[in-house]
Amino acid sequence: MEFLVLGPLEIRRDGRDRQVTGRLRRVLLGVLLARANRVVPVDVLTGALWGDRFDVRAGQRLHLHIHRLRDVLGEPDRLSFGPDGYQLRVLPGEVDADRFETLVGEGAELAGGDPRGAVDVLRRALALWRGAPFAEMDVPLLDDWRHRLSERLLVAYEALYEAELACGAGAAVIGELTGLVREHPLRERLHALLMVALYRSGRQSEALAAYREVRNRLVEELGLEPGRELRELERCMLAGEPVAVGGVARPQVVAPAQLPGDVPGFVGREAELAELDALLSGGGTAPVVVAGTAGVGKTALVVRWAHRAREAFPDGQLYVDLRGYGPDHPMEPEDALAGFLRALGLEGSAIPQDVGERAARFRTLVDGRRLMVVLDNARSVEQVRPLLPGSANCAVVVTSRDALAGLVAREGAHRLGLDRLPVGEARELLGEVLGDRVAAEPAAAETLIERCARLPLALRIAAELARSQPARGLADLAGELADQQEALDLLDIDGDPFTAVRAVFSWSYRRLEETAARVFRLLGVHPGHDTDAYAVAALAGAGLRATRRVLDVLARAHLVDRTSGGRYQQHDLLRAYAAELAASTDGAGEREAALDRLRDYYLSTVAAAMDVVAPHESFRRPKAPAWDGDAPSLHAHDHGLRWLDAERANLLETTRHSGPEFTIDAGQTIWRYLDIGGYTDELITVCTRGLRAAEVNGDLLGEAFSRTRLGLALNRIGRDIEAAIEHLRRALAIYERAGEAELQATVLNNLGIVYGRRGELAQAADQFKRALELNGPTGPWTLRRSALVNTSHCLKGLGRFEEALSHVRDALELCEKNGDETNESNALIAIAELCLITGRDDQAREHAGRGLALARKTGFRGVESDCLRLLGTLSRRDGDHGAALRHHDEALTIARAVGATETVVESLNELAATHAAAGHPARSLRLHGEAMEVAEKAGRRRALADTHAGIAAVRAALGEHDTARGHWRRALDLYEALGLPQAADMRTRLGASETTRN
Template sequence: MDGTVGFAVLGPMEIRRGETGEAVTGRLRRTLLGVLLARPGGGVPADTLSDALWGERPDERAAARLQLHIHRLRAFLGDPDRLAFGVDGYRLRVAPGEPDADRFETLIAEALRVRAREPGRAAVLLREALELWRGVPFAGLEVPLLDDWAHRLGERRLTAYEALYEAELACGNETAAVDGLSALVREHPLRERLHALLMTALYRAGRPADALAVYRTARERLVTELGLEPGPELRALERSVLAGEPIGRAARPGPSGAPAPPVPRTPAQLPADVTRFTGREAELAELDALLARPGNSGPVLVTAVAGTAGVGKTALAVRWAHRVRDRFPDGQLYVDLHGYGPDRPVAPEDALAGFLRALGVDGGSIPPVPAERAARYRTLLDGRRVLVVLDNAHSAEQVRPLLPGSPTACAVITSRDALAGLVAREGAHRLTLDRLPPADARSLLRQLLGTRATAAPAAVDALIERCARLPLALRITAELARSQPSRPLADLAAELADRHEALELLDLDGDPYTAVRAVFSWSYQRLDPDVARVFRLFGVLPGHDTDAHTLAAMAGTGPRSARHALETLLRAHLVDRIAPGRYQPHDLLRAYAAELAADPGHTAERATALTRLSRYYRAASAAALDAVAPYEKARRPAAPAWDGELPALASPEAARRWLDTERAALLEATRHGPPELTRFLSDTLWRYLETGGYHDDSVTLHERALALARESGDRLAEANALRQLSTALNRSGGDLHRAIALLRQALVRYEELGEPELRDASLVNLGNAYASLGDHFEALRLYRLAQEGGAGGWALHRAALCNSGISLQLLGRYEEAAQAMRTALALCQEHGDRTNEGNILSGLAEVSLQLGEEDRAYEEARRALGLARETGYRLVESHALRVLGQLHERRAEPERALHHHIRAEAIAREVGDPGLIASALNSLAGARAVAGHPRQALREYAESIAVAVGSDHRDLLARAHAGIAEVHAGLGDRDSARAHWRQALIHCEALGLPETDRVRERLAQCGPEPATA
């Protein structure tokens, strides 16, 4: 048989000889050939073939029967040498491109490579690939190995169709794409990407109503069959269609002229490819073979790259990931799990949160329970070709929740641990990475040192021996040699050899980690003293990365000197620049820096650096909040005097950027920092954390402040922490009853300590907690008590008036609400409180709307929205958008109303405030009902009920039940309407809400209960 043979598996199996095809008949022959093709070039044990042919039933004649079928298959192939027997079983020789599945993959890879710049050519290639399909692969064969291969091929076919229609749309062929996409959507109703492409094609073909109908159908199927809302891409498309905004390159601008909201991008998180990567060809080939092997038996390909510190595990994983990234068109996820180093390992739930955000899930929608996060992650990856790189893992338990469950995904893990649990339980393939072979080590040094290495082979071999053939150690040694270009390599090798203790460390117990430490010391000891001190400070610093100002503060120098030191460390490969102005050492280097800093000879230096860091963080945080909230400066603790240079924090925008960048480091500093730092940050950062929606961080910070205050017996600090923690719990959806209990404790402390102003502030906070419960009468009583106390200044008076206005409005006392809010607004404007000016304007807009003053409401809502965006007050931004949505409903503009309500709901989820989320969902559901989407409205009301019940927001619960009842009444379902009106009435009567009479009347209109037998 010559090389013109081919194997067709993309449909009924055939052998192709030249231009002729011959069907593979008989179930046993098709099974035998299919299993051998599933392991091309690899040995298949006889037992595996027997099990595939006849199952696991014991048969003493199985071996003889298998021989007969092998003989017949050889004759059918026409080339006995193609099918041989060896030590690892039967091996079918298959040349690249002979199976049509190979050609299919090659065409797809080429199409994906050119689709961005040549969409027309990509479409031609993809159509050619799809034309290879003639039916269902391996139909009628019940063999798990072939089922898996058929499933992967089917997934790849769908990926090809998606890429084809993306290319067609890029070429402007919307109308032609609609028919094909419509058929695919009918065939695969749960595949969101196909729905998104069809929506795009219809919208760009001038059929927006049909595009929205596709979204509604997709959402109903997803919710009904999977219990899931549509993903961010579909939601973004719906918003664009409703707003008349452009979608894609060929779209026309919408009437508003606003840019289209961003469509979530495919994650591409891989670090930059490794420069001058040397060797590891066998390991790369092994990874390639694992990926290419169709018969991989696990549910998902998991490969654990294990080896000692500095051996190049990350470099290998990143190099291979870049080589195969085209095979994963749905994205690449990457996380450094910090399994080894001075920091705590990344918790699986935190890594999952990062992956979910990268996959398009907004922060407020990330489930709080780790198991739910893992389930959502696996759901999002199902059917998608995604590569997941889990770097520097500490244990199997750390990575197990991060493994995808889809056969289309691939996970690569690097770890110093053997991860035996993953191998045993998940069937992971372990690739153990040894030290570089001598030849590869020489090649690496030749690349790094050029002719110097070529001219001194003996010195190079000596250096390789001293470095234990570890790539990291070799690179650092080469940098040391490059920093002294006139010095012979032999001299460097001799000097290293003379360091007897260092040489002993190189081979101590065969532990190459100590070799890395030794090589670090060679580079470190050649640093100038000031630069060496900056390097040691990385071992003291909280958090992972930092900037020149922070290091200058710790070192007692200026930022210019710190930058010079950092550039020197960069050149010495002792730190990396991870972003403009941000620096971070590798975990091993940071561990080494921590060892140096912990040396008894540096005790005083370490203590001074931590003291200066605490003062710097307090001074910088105070300066940042002075810019963000200048009106509250008098209420914040005074910052310590600072003799160094602070970052540029004069503008609110610059201050918020600094706070956003340093937030994680500030919180980490409170974990082991001095108590005064934790207390100061708790009393200072609360406003920033509240307006930014960082409620989880806020709870963490104030919990630490409370624990430290109780430990030290500082009753004033305890009272302050109790007050701040209760507010954070209220915002985060924590236990409202616990928040109330904490506030009552704070009130007792303030009374005992004679702090009337802080007592009155706590009364306002307590009123807020009762308002969240829906008890607005108790909230008003507490606000009044706070004002009658008379101890607070204008800011407390403003807060009590503003919050009273909100409760009065919710109780239907609109004129009183407007008066209270306008008085509070005047105070804000008098004192330059732009943050709360936006907040009050937003509330006033809603009151004006309820009073029928639509023009005034519109102006107030627009001003509130501008101020919210200026000050970063996300909660107010959501509320202002919601009021604008209600205005458009009044003006009979349902699509514009929906547009604003959708944006308001999205921001509410990002903020994570449950009361805000439930309110936004209620308003959005009401707008859906008005726009003629009752089923969608019911789903959103139901979600609002779930949020309100979970956070004990009873007034929002009442309004959600009333909304559901109204929708059911409109649909003619009187029984369901009656049940929900009754629930709404129970809550309205208990809370004294203004809707009580209307709800009672609507319940009566439903008629009496149906009689029972």
């Protein structure tokens, strides 16, 4: 039997369609299908059929229509009656709307890797539609379902045309998209797809006209500018850039590809490359250590090999410069692991804090994957050891000036000693740059090679200098180099190899025009590892165009290297030399003035970036210094975010080397970016530095700010919660003494969050209440919105559902009024959860669906996980265990990536409950066990109580009543200690269990 609702309501039996005649019978069947496999109370059915009109015969009339509907069904036992109402039994796949949802889900899964397959599946899904569902039925229960189906239809169309465009079918879909846009003129994604189709068909002017048309409509009808997706498409089209299918795509985890660019002009080293091939190309071997002196070409060799061998490692390549010997602080292994974990798809807040835990998570993520791991410029075995994967499929190559004997002894690493270039290969390297001049003056070339100690770094710089002076003979140049230093054979002496190449650096540096020489020196002053032209211009106090010309001169001289994304960095020997020159040439006042300009540039540009990344919080940030120099244009969210990502490490290093004022202002400006990006390490670092700086300066408000953010960061990672509370309490005391009511409210809100996550809901609710009172009706709406949502969560946990619903609806209204789509999704899922608890499943499904769409649009992955989890629970209630498992699996995957402890525990418990319902108790208990481990480790007592309750339910269903009672008692103890209403339910279950036993 099939039930067809995607058009006129019909029943199909034995391949024959049977229309359901009579409006009342269609309504009756529709309501029963909307709640298939669930008991529908009689009053719900009579209300749907006849409204609120009182009729003493309503029950009899309903029974008559039930009887006639059974005749239409042809299987009377399909529609049963019990003490609580009627239930229609529907098997999986019998409703065309369910098949439609399944096909749309399959199409979405195929879209990333097989867009042609996605097109086929999605067109099959759309072919199920025969018209408008439940036409001419004005029934609220059916209205909800109809609206949800109509929304899913549009989502399916959008997915279809996105896949079509990915297949290159631009012109072919313009007509269909034009019709859809005409039917749904305010649907921005459809407009975006039409713009892409036009643009890719060579119709740029029409694509831009389509943008202007939708913009005018949105402004006139809604008073709103187009969203980020449409604005970014217009920008790309105006700039003549490629455009993404469907605009801004959802982030996807891809195989990392972190290798630096291949080395241009690489020569020789064939024996070493062959040895690396033999040792590493197949994976499954011990690490290889490429050891040799500074400037000998270790990185160039390994990068060249890695590019040649990358096809053997289809799961990606990880690369990190450990900065073991540069003027910077060597990179800590926990920081390198954080970068690897992010590259492997783990979001910042999910990254453990302990270096051992990070290493374990890294080994887990790479297990079974064929990855290449390049650990460049390592200083010690201790720096390398935590970064070694446990998988036999991974190849690891390490470069270091040290032999890393401990790695050889303990991990069985192979050591490849890299000596200076053989004379023939050194001659070939010179010939790559100087051509026939090497053959014309062979003796002079040999002298130059020896003067450069056959080091590739020195040879490249010397060759470039010679190339820039074509009128001079090589013998003359080699003699000049000899005057700088009698011999470079000092390289063979145990000591600093930097002295051996100083002559070559000096020889090249002295040829620079003063402007270029000054910029070279200033690169040694910059506190970061790499930089861009804007920052260099700020250091130099020069214009961007002139700075880029100078950087080009330095790049041609091999005194600086260009990297991807228009950035620049120096070999660590060159950077140390530049810093030494700056210290000896430029006065301390001049160096500090350059750094002051850099700090002003950074603060000004960070503020501009935050204005587009977190515009609703601009009023809370310190005033940025005036900056009249060149700066990047950061008018779009993505631009600001990309700039912050690129400069994050430099900004943190600048706070390390700056005075209190900069450190405090930088922390107060950038903290929200670090918070939402999950860069918890960096957030704790910058707030700790800000706290110390504020204490040095006697800046009480700065101290309170840093303590507030530190408290939140420590609470989020579940580490040292008592310290988190102490930070917040001390911040609150400072704001109270200062009479800062608004800031007091902020801290109270944050304290409430900490108490709530510990399960102390009454205490949390009290903090939120005080925050709302202090904020008042004229305080920032963002704080009111946050406190309202948080209060709602507490009231829900305390069983005060209607109060909770009232609070979160007020928050939703604030979000809608202020265009805050990110937090609108958060409010929607809060409403959905309350609807679920109170038995309003249709409303729960509607709000969760809207919340999911907004969460995906805005990238709010935590809310995306919550929405999927709730939709999975609804599917489980409906008896659709397959859909429930899919939703819960996806929710758990996202929760683990995001790393919020409560989200992970809730997702594990819901997935466990679904497996239990689907008849998989062993799998259910394993998931509950994992949830218990996470909750116990983070000190989340409420989540731990829920987990014990879940385990008890599974054990009881298995007949293991003694074990079940033990878990119910532990849950009861926790609920009672926290003062939560769930304690009553635990007592009831324990009482019933005891009665059964007796």
